[in-house]
Amino acid sequence: MIRKQTPSKPILLFNDECAVCRVIARWVEKSAECQPGRSSITVRPIGSDPQILRTLNPGLDIWDAYANIHVLMPDGSMKTNGEAIAETLRRLPNTRWLARSFNVRLFGRRPFQAMLNVAYTVLADLRPLLGCESCGTPPPWLRPFHWITQRIKGRLNARNHTVTTTRLTTRHALTLTGRSDVI
Amino acid sequence: MPIAADFVKSVTGETFDSLVLASLNPVAVEFMSYGCEHCRLLEPVLQKVAKSLGSREEVLRVNTAIDKELANRYEIEGTPTLVMFFKGIEVGRVVGPDPSVQVLWNAVTRPFEELA
Numbered sequence: 001m002i003r004k005q006t007p008s009k010p011i012l013l014f015n016d017e018c019a020v021c022r023v024i025a026r027w028v029e030k031s032a033e034c035q036p037g038r039s040s041i042t043v044r045p046i047g048s049d050p051q052i053l054r055t056l057n058p059g060l061d062i063w064d065a066y067a068n069i070h071v072l073m074p075d076g077s078m079k080t081n082g083e084a085i086a087e088t089l090r091r092l093p094n095t096r097w098l099a100r101s102f103n104v105r106l107f108g109r110r111p112f113q114a115m116l117n118v119a120y121t122v123l124a125d126l127r128p129l130l131g132c133e134s135c136g137t138p139p140p141w142l143r144p145f146h147w148i149t150q151r152i153k154g155r156l157n158a159r160n161h162t163v164t165t166t167r168l169t170t171r172h173a174l175t176l177t178g179r180s181d182v183i
Numbered sequence: 184m185p186i187a188a189d190f191v192k193s194v195t196g197e198t199f200d201s202l203v204l205a206s207l208n209p210v211a212v213e214f215m216s217y218g219c220e221h222c223r224l225l226e227p228v229l230q231k232v233a234k235s236l237g238s239r240e241e242v243l244r245v246n247t248a249i250d251k252e253l254a255n256r257y258e259i260e261g262t263p264t265l266v267m268f269f270k271g272i273e274v275g276r277v278v279g280p281d282p283s284v285q286v287l288w289n290a291v292t293r294p295f296e297e298l299a
Contacts, residue, residue, distance in 0.1 A: 017218035048217055048248035062217045063226060128220075136220025161261035161279025162219040164247060164254065 005055050009040055011072040012088055013065050016045035018132040020123075031092040041071075041091040068124065082117030134162045190233035191226075194243040196250045202243060204271040209240040211291040212266050214259045216248045222263045224282045232287045240291065267294040274298060 014025035025043050032039035046053065050062040057072050064070070064080075071084040079087045090099035102113040125142055127135040129149055138146045191213065194202050203210050213229060215222040233242035247254040247262055257266055257273070265287075267275035275294025280286050 015218055017216070046218070048246055050217065063223050066218050066220075067223060134216070134219045136224065159221075159261070159279055160281060161221050161263060162216070163261045164216070164259060 007042065007056065007072060007074050009042055009074060010087060010091060011042045011044055011056060012084070013044060013046050013070045013072065015066055015134070016047070017134040018127055020127050020130050020132055028088055028092065031094055035093045041088060069120070082113060082120045085116055085120055086113060136162075190230050191242050191244050194245055196253055199245070199250075199253055202241075203268050206241065206268070207270060209295045210268045211240060211242045212268065213242070213244045214247050214254055214257065214262055214264045214266065215244055216246065216262045218248065219262045221279060221282075225263050225280070225287070228282045228284055228287050231284055232291060235288070236291070240295070242291065265290055267291060269295060269298060 012025070012028060015021040016025075025045075028041065029039075029043045032041050032043070046062065046065045048062075053060055053062050053065060057076065057078060060070065060072070060078065068081050069084045071079040071087045073079065073087075086099055086102040089095040089102075102110060102116060104110065104112055125139050128138045129142060129145055137143075192202075194212065203212055213222075213225075215225075217223075229242065236242060245253050247259055253259075261278055263279060265277045265280065266273055274297075275290075277290040280290050
């Protein structure tokens with residue numbers, strides 16, 4: 001059974017396998033610590049356990065958490081993408097003034113929030129080009145640039161897999177799996 | 184991605200021997216990581232294939248971020264990697280398959296058909 005945790009302040013989840021996300025998360029953490037009193041947002045890596053993540057919010061799927069940025073609110077709601085960025089900026093002392101602009105309405109719409117949403121989408125799409133191994137292949141409009149960066153790295157074709165750091169020293173898999181007690 | 188029925192069961196270092204190596208049926212194990220975008224793209228396709236396979240073949244997953252020892256033991260250098268086992272022996276392996284039903288179906292069934 002999943003026991004839900006109730007956070008006292010918003011939680012910004014970040015992809016700890018992505019260098020770009022790590023840099024942004026570290027900046028948010030530092031900025032939040034500058035706040036007099038206590039920081040108003042918690043920054044934590046998504047991790048690798050879907051069950052632990054569901055204790056924070058039962059509706060949160062780990063695949064979704066990695067696909068785009070999430071801020072988990074203390075009231076149980078979630079903010080994603082540009083809305084999550086705006087919420088994060090709203091919680092930081094040095095960007096609170098900027099975050100106010102995202103609430104500005106013109107003709108029933110929020111133009112600055114819309115611009116932020118586009119900016120987030122572009123940044124998210126750019127991550128594979130900025131050295132994020134686990135972020136997959138970029139969308140079609142960035143493929144020519146991706147092709148160039150792959151060539152610079154000496155790769156002829158884009159990969160369909162993420163290279164992991166786990167590297168074996170000896171190959172003994174077949175010996176292990178070929179044990180007589182399991183055949 | 185909505186939380187739906189999971190046709191790909193998770194296997195850990197503790198259960199790997201009993202569920203994979205000791206199994207008398209064909210088993211396909213996906214070595215994956217939730218932080219890997221390629222694995223995310225493969226996931227719905229793998230679910231479809233696992234559902235279609237039914238009891239004919241077991242499809243399991245190993246989270247390499249947690250079970251590093253298993254990833255090391257089977258020389259996993261990238262995710263997703265599919266390793267096919269029959270009676271405890273590795274009979275096939277595919278690294279980073281295209282996320283299409285046909286490609287994945289061939290990847291997880293062909294090694295066993297070649298054995299027959």
